[in-house]
Amino acid sequence: MDRFSPEERSRIMRTVRWKNTKPEVSVRRMLHGMGFRFRLHRRDLPGRPDIVLPRYRTVIFVNGCFWHQHSGCRKATIPQNNRAFWEKKLMRTIERDAENRQKLTDCGWTVITVWECEIKKSMKETMRKIVKKLQLSAQNSRIRIQK
DSSP, X not given: OOSSOHHHHHXXXXXXXXXXXXXXXXXXXXXXXXXXXXXXXXXXXXXXXXXXXXXXXXXXXXXXXXXXXXXXXXXOOOOSTTHHHHHHHHHHHHHHHHHHHHHHHHTTOEEXXXXXXXXXXXXXXXXXXXXXXXXXXXXXTTOOOOO
């Protein structure tokens, strides 16, 4: 049994951000500070990636561990209340993420997924991972990165 009325639960769920989250903004600040230029939430790309680096033909998804069910993460739990609903909802998110990654890859985009817990654990290591993948993407398209 949910402790909130359906109207109250709906109000609470509307406040959950899907873009411009703290982890996403942190990654954007670091990328911008390193000289990378990007676009945000491009509607013409599958899944509306959080960060799009057209020059490197790379997209970055900054995923919340709960909402995208980060495998092995302690935050990737399923609520006990209304469990069937949450299992269905979260599994569909996982499926949609995989479909969008595949569509982007098929169109020639490099897809980077960054997890909320990775950012909290070590922003420096997360940025190293991103830059390394950008360098690989640049090598494949013969772009020079001077970082």
